[in-house]
């Protein structure tokens with residue numbers, strides 16, 4: 001056997017592509033559930049080989065996931081030709097990069113997005129404008145459809161606009177054809193593949209010699225990126241023409257200032273990030289449709305603290321119940337159940353096992369948020385939506401726990417967390433302040449089952465929306 005000694009336990013040798021049917025047998029739809037089943041059998045750290053030489057390590061449960069996230073040897077990212085194809089054939093940007101270049105890109109992005117108001121209250125105005133537009137659109141739907149509103153894709157539009165305002169300095173009108181076209185691309189791309197297929201470690205030559213077969217196998221619709229790349233390239237060209245050295249307006253200006261030679265790539269990231277935040281808002285509303293009593297309690301708290309105005313970031317500390325409900329929705333919905341695949345940068349140890357350099361490592365955040373409901377479990381009755389889990393016994397203080405990791409943790413933790421948190425809070429709290437959400441009469445409650453893809457999304461749902469006076 002090629003397994004090094006002390007390799008984590010797991011099934012023997014899986015052929016490269018054979019691992020898909022294998023995982024499907026464990027769970028036909030969701031890779032994170034398939035990997036959880038494997039770990040129920042073998043333990044929190046499971047190892048197997050894809051084909052002759054690609055080790056794959058699945059990490060489940062709070063203890064092992066934390067150890068993995070704080071082990072810097074596991075902070076790499078797998079790369080393959082199909083992934084690089086989306087970034088002009090090179091490893092660019094932050095999310096799929098590693099080593100000194102990743103470090104530099106991550107630092108640069110954080111520093112300048114912060115300067116541009118990202119995650120601070122100065123971006124509140126920008127988010128507020130999007131919220132006002134969204135509320136308008138919902139009111140218009142209410143009128144036309146007698147109160148019933150279809151939420152498919154609705155939040156995505158707002159989120160793309162916020163990200164693009166920071167990156168490209170431009171806001172689209174909600175009915176702009178170019179915007180809806182870009183959104184279709186993003187949506188089709190994110191749901192054109194799933195985590196398992198996107199991580200098949202096919203050797204690079206496959207893409208050169210068997211391009212269409214390889215793409216079919218990976219399911220990645222990189223071709224969808226061409227119009228997105230064209231769009232971004234055009235904006236960069238425009239920016240380089242009319243930017244001023246002293247007064248950068250947005251991230252593209254800052255980036256151009258720093259390295260005029262390098263090609264900015266934000267397309268790779270933006271699809272993932274708009275989906276995650278809009279997905280969180282959608283799931284929060286969905287869970288509150290299922291839990292009307294909790295929806296009412298949030299609304300009571302919002303009325304008490306915000307009066308007749310929309311909620312503001314500065315009021316967050318006075319809104320513990322609302323915050324707790326939002327955290328609970330994130331715990332249950334698991335937009336990114338397997339985070340983004342990590343890679344072992346060198347030989348290392350995890351829970352006492354040896355992890356060979358180059359291993360693909362998945363941290364199963366879902367299993368941190370869902371316990372097996374035994375005596376040792378942290379989240380008791382983990383399937384139940386219960387905001388009180390995140391509150392002190394008197395209900396006045398929020399309890400933040402490291403058993404809740406929607407943004408992951410460690411060196412690779414989500415870079416957009418401050419912006420995502422603010423956006424998620426402002427949108428969801430504003431929607432609940434202004435509207436009541438009810439199920440459609442005589443119809444079953446919309447499903448909580450997520451739509452599979454690179455991230456888990458909510459399936460478009462309809463609800464009766466009434467305005468609160």
Ligand code: HEM
Pocket residue numbers: 094095096106163269273274276277280335336339340341342406407408409411412413414415416417419420421424
């Ligand atoms: C609710 C919304 C969001 C969730 C749940 C989320 C979650 C995550 C997770 C789980 C990861 C992978 C961490 C790991 O590999 O261990 C990640 C990475 C990342 N996220 Fe987010 N994210 C959200 C929104 C955003 C937004 C709005 C942005 C950008 C403005 C963003 C930028 C990034 C970047 C750049 C990375 C890669 C970091 C790296 O590889 O160093 N995210 N996110």
